[in-house]
Amino acid sequence: MASPSKRRKKSSPVTSQQSRNLDFFFGKQRQAAAQPKAVFDGASEGLTDEEYARKLAEQWAKEDETRGSNAGGPSNTTVTGVKKRKLSSSKATEISGMEQQQQQQLSATGGEVGYGQKAREIPPSLPPLVGTGKQAVLSVPPTPKKTAAVLLDAASESDILIEEMPFDTDPLQFDPDIYGSLVAKWPNGKAPYGLLTRAFVLVNSTRSRIRIVDTLVNLIRTLIRLDPDSLLDAVWLTTNDIGPSYETNELGLGGSIISKALTKTSGITPAALKKLYNKHGDPGDVAFEAKVKQRVLIMKKPTPLIANCPAIKNVYATITKIALTSGKGSQESKQRHVERLLVDAKGEEIRYLTRTLIQHLRIGAVKTTMLIALSRAFLLSAPDDAGWKCPEIPEDKEGRQEAFSKAEEVLKRCFARRPNYNDIVPAMVRGGIGVLQAECGMAIHVPLKPMLGSITRDLAEMLVKLQGRAFSCEFKYDGQRAQIHCDSDGKVSIFSRHLELMTSKYPDLVELVPKIRGDEVQSFIMEGEVVAIDSQTGNIQPFQTLAGREKKNVEFGSISVHVCLFAFDLMYLNGDELLSKPFRERRELMKSMFVEIPRRFIWVKSLDATSADVDLVREFFRSSLEARCEGIMVKVLDNSNASQTLSPEEEEESMKEERAPVSKGKGKGKGKSKENEKEDGGKNEKEKGGRRKALLATYEPDKRLESWLKVKKDYDSAADTLDLVPIAAWHGSGRKSKWWSPILLAVRNPDTGTFEAVCKCMSGFTDKYYAEMKEFYNDDESEENNINTSKNKKAYYETSLRPAVWFEPKEVWEIAFADITLSPTYSAAMGLVNEERGLSLRFPRFLRKRSDKSIEEASTPQFLADLYVKQEQGGKKKADIPEGEADGDDVDADDSQEELEVAEAGV
Known part of the structure; x- marks a missing residue:
């Protein structure tokens, strides 16, 4: 019986084939050897970046027309449509208006501007290029209007000036106004992404924290003076995020999407791309090598599309669209957005754009650095026609540093209460640092950063630290810390300790929270611990039980792991902030204004004591362990206005701390700035002369202070x-x-x-x-x-x-x-x-x-x-x-x- 392959051969039509003898095979080998080896596919061979980009644009146009003709397309793919995460109305209007402006520019220049949803409409016949590299121009007849050649030359001149901008110099010696002529050379007058990339390159090239801060200060000042509308987008891109942590900001870009986009836009083969990744390991470096260096073997120097020099606003808008895209066909849509970004990017833009897409920018500029840079930039520069002026900066170093420190403290304080640049940056543009406290305080449904406790090795150390002070010991439950927000309409939001929205994880708490309010309670922000319990006995369950609960979109009727909220602090009540009130007063308000519900909402178990109550504290600690808790939290109850004299034992401990080794501030990660030392909660607790600084009982967001101390069962001399x-x-x-x-x-x-x-x-x-x-x-x-x-x-x-x-x-x-x-x-x-x-x-x-x-x-x-x-x-x-x-x-x-x-x- 004939094999399947033979049956297929018999049933196939007879075709004339060349006789494949030895000469035939050796001839093919000689022909292949005579041709130059290339790592690119045939789609881009012999094309310049300009020509290849236009070819891709035509292909995208056909794909868009095909997608538009189909009745069923990907859902949630537009900014103005129904989507998984809603943008603010102002942001949606801004993006929609920007797309209209891009389409107007499209009709004027014959190409697409930015990254709108519509396809690139490239004219079927384009004039040839004259020249190569950055001086290449299109040979079009002169017209009274601004020609494409003028636009391209302006873009090239702008690129050269941007690459030479000394962002890393002393901000007091840097004048952003001397670059005002650049605005006329930018498409639509918007700052190009290359301006941001220039700062990234300088920041990534140094380990000096001072130089990093100076670079970001000068970048921000340049945007304040030349293009304040792009400042907010630049801040988000620099902090390697696209929105606050309590919103859904995941791009959902897998490695395959970026790899496919790179192979399509650079012409490199998947095998060659894999070799580059094995060599570099960093996707940004791989993209830079694939798009810039490898194509130079067969192509001319890259030339950006005239109407598509990527602007900061356009890049941010496209990345936002990627995050909002979901539903059927979303992966294909995301890949198309990535491809268009990579096509329009050039040089170092490709490296940092790719790192942004994988959400690992890796330039060493953390969020704290951005806050410092923002505060200093708005002390030195103000937008035109802003209605406010920058304050006078003292000429002496000490006075200048004091002014900087005060501004930094104000901004950090506001950001800890409202950690959203969408609120803070526009307020600073309107009125500078001075309006932050009035306009950017606490708000319902906007989480504040939680206060943290310091570690103590054992009960004895804790009692020494709080000697002479009244404090409260609380069970430290083994659960999930939660921040509960409820407004006057009964709407509830629940946030985790790192400010992630987890309302959908606890529908039983959402249903419970409005019921715990007293008659006089309208709105509040409360903090507590969500703990898994046995609904029949009320016994506390281990954390692993709580971890087995679904992470999101939990159905109320299908809940298998029951929880109880153990409340321990109240930070906001009926429109008033309570952070400045001592802990004793905040706790009394909480217990008097809210109602306990057994096994669902109760107060944390606590004991008020002093350092003299050693036996009581020890017994309370032992009972916390028997109740399956991690240990206890110890919190100062009242503010102490007077410094206290140290005992001989405390005096000796203070001397040991003074002799402790400190960082010299050299090398990587060594040393801390004065600002960071303040953020660490003032670890230098002791003052000269055997006096101790007063420990405040206020709630300090985003700070780790010794007015809150953790004593856990494994915090002893041999079990850190x-x-x-x-x-x-x-x-x-x-x-x-x-x-x-x-x-x-x-x-x-x-x-x-x-x-x-x-x-x-x-x-x-x-x-x-x-x-x-x-x-x-x-x-x-x-x-x-x-x-x-x-x-x-x-x-x-x-x-x-x-x-x-x-x-x-x-x-x-x-x-x-x-x-x-x-x-x-x-x-x-x-x-x-x-x-x-x-x-x-x-x-x-x-x-x-x-x-x-x-x-x-x-x-x-x-x-x-x-x-x-x-x-x-x-x-x-x-x-x-x-x-x-x-x-x-x-x-x-x-x-x-x-x-x-x-x-x-x-x-």
Whole structure:
């Protein structure tokens, strides 16, 4: 019986074929060898960027016409239509108006301006290009109107001037007004994305915090003077976000979308793109190499489309559209937006645009830096016709620094209460720093950043810190911290500790909150802990039970995990802020104005005491552990206006703190500015002369103060914990050969955005968790959805070790350890306590995955250094420790010697 292939051959029509002898095959090889090798597909070979862009535009036009003719298209793909996340009316109107302006420009220039929904309408016949590179012009007859050649020359001249702008100079020596002539050269008078890119390049080229701040200050001042309408969009793009954290800002761009867009817009083959990624590891660097350097082999110098020099507003509007796009066909629509951005970008714009699309800009300019830069910029510059003037800046250094510090404190204070640049930046444009406190206070349904507590090693240390003060001890429940907002209409919003909206996760609380209000309560903001409980007995359930609840869109009738809200603070009531009131008064208002509902809404269990009530506090702490709590929170009840004299024991402790090593401010992550020291809550608690600063009982958003102290069951001299991020792993051996072991862990440097390796961990994992970890961090190359591992080291990972696989930074693990040691192998906190060695952990042990924390909340090098200093002050002396143990490696009883040797070798 004939095989299937033979049956198909018989049934196929007979065609004349060339006789394939040896000469035929060798001839093909010689012909292939004679042709130059190229890494590009045939779609772009021999075309300039200008010609290739126009070819893509024609293709997109046909695709758009086809999509428009179909009745069923992707839903939620336009800014003005129905969408998953609603924009403010002013923002939607702004984007809609911008699209109309783009279409008007389209009809005037014969091409599309910006990134609207309509296709690019390129005329069927275009005049040829004359010249090459930035001087290339279109050979069109002169007309009285502004010609395309003039526009292109103006764009080229603008590019050259922007590339030479000295943003990194002293702001007092920088004058943005001398660049006023650039506005006439910008399309529609809007600042180009290249202006933002120029600042990114300068910021990314230095580790000096002063120079980074100066660069951002000068960038912001330039936009204030030349294009204030683009300032807000530039701020969002610089902070690597597109909106406040309590809105849905996920772009939903997978690696495949960006890879396909790169292959289509640059002409590079997927195989060559993969080689570039293996070489660089950073998507931005890969895009830059693919789009700029590789195409130079067969193409002329890139020339941007005349009508499509990407403006800051257009880039931000397009990225916003990507985030809003959902429904059927959304992935194709997102890819088209990405392609159009990449086509219009040039040079360094491509690198930072790609990093923005993956939401990892990695320029070392964190949100705190942006607040400092904004405050200083608005002290030095004001928009034209703004109706307000900048204050006089003192000429002496001390006076100038004092003026800067006051402005920074005002802005940081307002941002902690209303963390939304959409409110703050327009207010500053209208009236400067002076209007912030009046216009940008607390508001219902806008979360404020929570106040944080400092760590104490044990009850004894806590009692010493609060000696002579009245305080309240509260159960520290093992649940999820929640901020509850309710307005006069009964609308409820619930936010997490990192300001994510989780109202849809707790429909039972949404239904409950209006019922707890007393007769005189109209609107309020309350804080509490959401804890899983047994609805029948009221017993507290472990956090893992709460973690098993669905994350969003929970149906009220399908709730299987019941929760109770344990309220502990009231920050806003009937339109009045309560933050400046002492904790005792806020708590009394909460208990008198709201009604408890058993097993659903109750107050946290508390005990009021002083440092003399040692036995009572100890018994209360023990009862919290018996109730399945993590420990206790201790809060100062009343403001203390007078400084208190230290006892002899406190005096000795103060002397130890004065002798503690401090950062010298050199190298990476070393040293803190005065502003950051203030943000850390004033760790230098003691004043000269044996006097102590007063601890306030007010609520201080976004600050970690010692008026709130945490005492947890594992906060003792040998059981500190750290929240670390797994970044890499080795293959296990012996019984663990099918899993990852050990795991490389890191702290996160919030100043640079880098992850600094601190130890390898192979203890505390169950077999079940090993299997789950292997499934989550799957390195099987055949898996198309494998997005959590890579063979290449991330550019923002700081370690000299060479693991078998690198992880994407996606989880936070709580790690216990014996003590902290100096290490020649690990770079964590290098320079904070020792100029040549970092810090590592001895005998690290996995406790649990912190699903309630994002990677931005992982432990920092400074926190690690502080624990090390406390350890040394406690008199802990390390004996002679083997090098491997000192570097933080430990061995389970089940781990073989071979596995330890592999971990030590780092191969």
